[in-house]
Amino acid sequence: MxxxxxxxxxxxxxxxxxxxxxxxxxxxxxxxxxxxxxxxxxxxxxxxxxxxxxxxxxxxxxxxxxxxxxxxxxxxxxxxxxxxxxxxxxxxxxxxxxxxPDDLRATVEHLATRAAYFEQLDAFVAAARRAAGTDPGRLRRLRDEARQLQGSFDSTDFEAAFRLVDAV
CATH class of the missing domain: 3.40.50.2300 (Response regulator)
Structure with missing residues (x-):
């Protein structure tokens, strides 16, 4: 991707x-x-x-x-x-x-990183849905739960989350 x-x-x-x-x-x-x-x-x-x-x-x-x-x-x-x-x-x-300006840049960086995380998460869920194809309701619940957990991420945690998703 x-x-x-x-x-x-x-x-x-x-x-x-x-x-x-x-x-x-x-x-x-x-x-x-x-x-x-x-x-x-x-x-x-x-x-x-x-x-x-x-x-x-x-x-x-x-x-x-x-x-x-x-x-x-x-x-x-x-x-x-x-x-x-x-x-x-x-x-x-x-x-x-x-x-x-530094505050604006830091805020935009954090939100853009979060948006990239959501984009990758959506792609991951879509790929899992295509691979599983049997229980879309379960995958929807997993995505919702993952997004809820995302709220506690710091911007430095996103790369670690990407590595975790890649390892699965």
Whole structure:
């Protein structure tokens, strides 16, 4: 299985804000896409590993945007940027303004690693399902249990988990 380069989406209505966050991720191992256009946000989020959302876009409040991305791009982790308090809508991480570039990079790294882990886990489950082919309900339960356990992983644990899966 080949690994694709993770895409990170930076969402902000103001161009200076988009550019500041995009440039913080510029020299990373990600494809960084920055936009403030609602249709582009939705289209890009469907293929992104992480979306960093800084405030409202168009006529969407930040909370509405986070909820919409959760529904339409369930595989995309969400980082809420800029508010003093985390929004009540769904998000995986929150960074308070002013956002330090190192904090943004570390958060994106953690969530992109988690996304890669989920992608590999899904591929593993799909391969196991093809190999077993007899009890898809059991495999679904195993995948759900593995995802629940994933919540306790630190970003340094992902490589160990990959080696464990490869050893099985």
């Amino acid at each position: 080949s690994r694709r380069t993770p895409t990170v989406l930076v969402v902000a209505e103001e161009e200076l804000t988009r550019e500041r966050y995009r440039s913080a991720l510029e020299n990373s191992q990600y494809d960084v896409v920055a936009t403030g256009v609602p249709d582009e946000v939705l289209a890009t989020a469907k293929r992104a590993s992480v979306a960093a959302v800084a405030g409202p876009v168009g006529n969407w409040a930040q909370r509405t945007l986070l909820q919409t991305l959760t529904e339409r791009a369930p595989g995309c982790a969400l980082v809420s940027l800029g508010r003093e308090h985390p929004p009540t809508g769904p998000h995986d991480a929150h960074l308070e303004a002013p956002v330090a």
